[in-house]
Amino acid sequence: VDPRCAGKSQRLNRFQSRLRELGIDAAILLHSRDLYYFAGTAQPCVLLVTAGESLLFVRRALDFVLAETWLDRAQVIDGGGFQDVLAALKAFGPAGGRLGLELDALPAELFLKLTAIFAGYRPVDVSGEIARQRMRKDSEEIACIEEACRIMNAGHRRVLEVLREGVTELELAAEVECAQRKAGHEGILAMRNPDFYISRGPLASGENLLRVSGFSNTITGVGLSAAVPAGPSRRRIGTGELVVVDIPTCHKGYHCDETRTYVAGRAREEAADLFGALREISDSILSSLSAGRSCAELFEVAAASAESLGVAEYFLGVEPRRADFIGHGIGLDANEPPILRKGSAFRLETDFVLTVEVHLSRPGCGAVKLEDVVRVREDGCEPLSITERELFETG
């Protein structure tokens, strides 16, 4: 094993240990983000994992796979037919038992095909277990997220060059996306949800700040048409208006999701005040965040801060679209577990990487949002986002 890959190659060992603990006899993984995590390739493959063996069946592009994977050559099989996988499963694992599948991502049609082919095995979901393992990031993953944060910063700096009265949301977004791309953004926004269309990321100004499209209870933008109803629109941005820019980036598969709020020109006093309260709420979360804290505790810290600052009414949006979370895991998917959700007893651990996101929506004034990427430490949290946490004015 290449010594640079020692950390990565432990991922499969840890997964095998968990399968044994859970009494799952084998797993068949197909989703590209999981293949990339466990085997280093996103090419079309089938990864068979038994208690003692892992085999990568390559459906296409063997040359790419061999250059990409850290598995031993003997673990890589040219050809990805499910009958071959079945034969290998019977050779390296039990003749029957519990078979782990990615039920959150596997299309039903393929699930039915697999249950017919692997008829002697009982399918069980291992999506949650994989998500659980992926929560804790190793040093290589964190370095990728840091680079995604640098790419993100290039996009935010571009806003300051382009934002002015009369520019449209779409023109602004196009320039941000171009700057991100040139800085190395891989151009995807990975979501485990297989039916997720939001343009390249939310951007909204003026009255669009309070129009919340269906995909999430946050600031979404309204998009260009009903087909992709989120992200920038053709609305022209006026002087003194707030603009929220939340277009994620991706480096080596790892995302950054960081939101900043801008003003075209100078901020009105009530907008500046609203942002001041927002930053205090965000700071209250960041200073409370460490390994061992539960999601619910952090949510309550934020809610109490909003209450004490007199902005509880605007906290996380307006009913019925008020959010009940203040952040989420981030990595190979832009939104991963854990969700920092109200009431969630789930406790954070060292080396989780999370977003911390808060917005305040005040009808008649607009909305402001801050979202940062942080690494959970034993005694606190370390920001991975590098963009200044201020209300940016362009005039």
Next chain:
Amino acid sequence: VDPRCAGKSQRLNRFQSRLRELGIDAAILLHSRDLYYFAGTAQPCVLLVTAGESLLFVRRALDFVLAETWLDRAQVIDGGGFQDVLAALKAFGPAGGRLGLELDALPAELFLKLTAIFAGYRPVDVSGEIARQRMRKDSEEIACIEEACRIMNAGHRRVLEVLREGVTELELAAEVECAQRKAGHEGILAMRNPDFYISRGPLASGENLLRVSGFSNTITGVGLSAAVPAGPSRRRIGTGELVVVDIPTCHKGYHCDETRTYVAGRAREEAADLFGALREISDSILSSLSAGRSCAELFEVAAASAESLGVAEYFLGVEPRRADFIGHGIGLDANEPPILRKGSAFRLETDFVLTVEVHLSRPGCGAVKLEDVVRVREDGCEPLSITERELFETG
């Protein structure tokens, strides 16, 4: 019914007729592209279709849905719980029977949940039936694809401004994407396959033209990392090298997928000759294409043309990654049925919208590709692509 919506509102009626013909008692649709097609909204909804009734259950963003849909107000229900859908199914349909679902797109986890809730009904796949109906485009859909083709053209024109010796594939792609976006590209590349990551579209130059990543047997590019192994890389483009640009666009949910080949500087003679043969092959398909022709016939026309021009060896790539198709349907998904595949007896019909795509890959020389969007007519085909079909030189 709003008279402008008459054509669109017929879509559900036609689907109901087909369900009756197929002996399917009802269908529950969840996928956003199908919701948008049948109900005009991509917001999170559940569409229940029985023999005589269609109801849209809105999970979130009722305000958006009411502004977007052409269904009557009485057909739109605030709230999308599956128990409510079940109650409505029992009220408007039979108490049991065959229940159509989108099994190609529905995640297995949700499929299992639905089969438990709708336990009295037997699930059957209606994905193919929906795809079949969506093949034939109405005038409004064709107008959207025409606009996507105009947006596409803005990207291709940008290549001519940016391409020069020393520019990287990524820099070139970023400028194309920015020009497309400013021209109105909605920024998505919809694929029915739920695990499809290819950056924003293929772009490749020089030796990358012959490195075929796993997602499709075409010119893919190699991407920035193994996580997203297709699309532009950081390779610098050299003088006289071929560059293939194949970055799709989207307008009101409808795509254009059009490929052009460029040279940084002046084309070498063998590249110009290769492109000349390519265009002849493409022309042979376009002049043979009309309603009533089978996919296999068109494939054989192309193969015979390649043979007669002495380029059969380079036709559709190099083994083992040679393609066996020369085009595909296009619409709300960038790749839809039908596939113009070798051996496919499927016959084309009037108002199908297709791409016609051919590439020639000649080791040592590079690769050239042409892809156009056309509308099938009774007696021929009408190009919807507007970009010139030439080998573009920048010097």
